[in-house]
Amino acid sequence: MKLYDFSLAPGPRRVRMFIAEKGIEIPSVQINTRERQQFTDEYRAVNPNCMVPTLVLDDGTSLGETVAICRYLEETHPEPNLMGRDAREKAIVEMWNRRAELEGYLAAVDAVRNSAPMFEGRGVAGVTGGVPQIPALAERGRQSMGRFFGKIDRQLADSSHLAGDRFSIADITGYITIDFARRAEIKIPEDCANVARWFAEVAERPSAAA
Ligand SMILES: N[C@@H](CCC(=O)N[C@@H](CS)C(=O)NCC(=O)O)C(=O)O
Structure with missing residues (x-):
């Protein structure tokens, strides 16, 4: 491979x-x-x-x-399991991974790609050029990230990890989304203490340095 x-x-x-x-x-x-x-x-x-x-x-x-x-x-390589063991857990992990990707990661991408000078003319990945940055999309990305923080903060009030009580691919997507969003100066809101706790825990994992 x-x-x-x-x-x-x-x-x-x-x-x-x-x-x-x-x-x-x-x-x-x-x-x-x-x-x-x-x-x-x-x-x-x-x-x-x-x-x-x-x-x-x-x-x-x-x-x-x-x-x-x-x-x-x-x-x-089934162990350690990161995508769910049975039908119910697989569905829950997929639900939170999709939310992290569709509501978080793509919002962060909009915010970064439509504002960072390095992406001028390349607002969409995989396209050589001619795709202007749209400031309104950057702003919408920031707003969507705000909603995403609120949503996962409520989830993390009741569970240690995004898809339940153990680490999964959803935590990887959520963690990298929030780290990436910093490039658009988007930070974890002060009232999202559960997100801050979880983010700090994931950052401590050796894999976070990969
Ligand atoms: N849907 C793809 C998206 C991958 C993607 O957006 N990759 C970015 C880097 S994070 C890229 O290759 N960008 C190339 C470019 O900017 O032209 C996936 O989830 O793997």
Whole structure:
């Protein structure tokens, strides 16, 4: 297997953290998206979406979506379990992972990509240019992040982790989302003490340094 990674991007970091939690060693190659290496012919042949991460399996199969990569690794390396054990728990983990991704991560991406100077003209990932930044989308991303913080704070009042009482892929997505949102100066609101407690705990895990 080979992981196409970029150490400074949040998407691949989700996979790296998942891999670290599993205790797996996977050789990796850096695709520096700041230097536009995702658009080379060589990388397009690996992932025509021109995004990282991509996991290429030993038979040549290319998996170019974060959750698909995690699903593959969960099936091939079941312990420690990160995506749920039975039908009920799998559904709950998926529910919170999707919320973290759709309501948190994508909001943070909107806030960062539509405001950071490095993404000028590249408001959408995987597109070479001609996509202007839209300040209103950055603002909407910030507002959505505010709602996301409130939602997970209520959840974390009743459970130690996002999808219940043990660590899962949903915590990885939520943690990396909040860390990434700092690039748009979005911080955990002071009234979200449960989020602050949980975030600090996840940050202590060795995998958070992956
Ligand atoms: N749906 C993809 C999205 C991956 C993604 O957005 N990757 C970003 C880095 S975090 C990327 O490759 N960006 C390339 C670009 O900016 O052109 C996934 O979840 O894996």
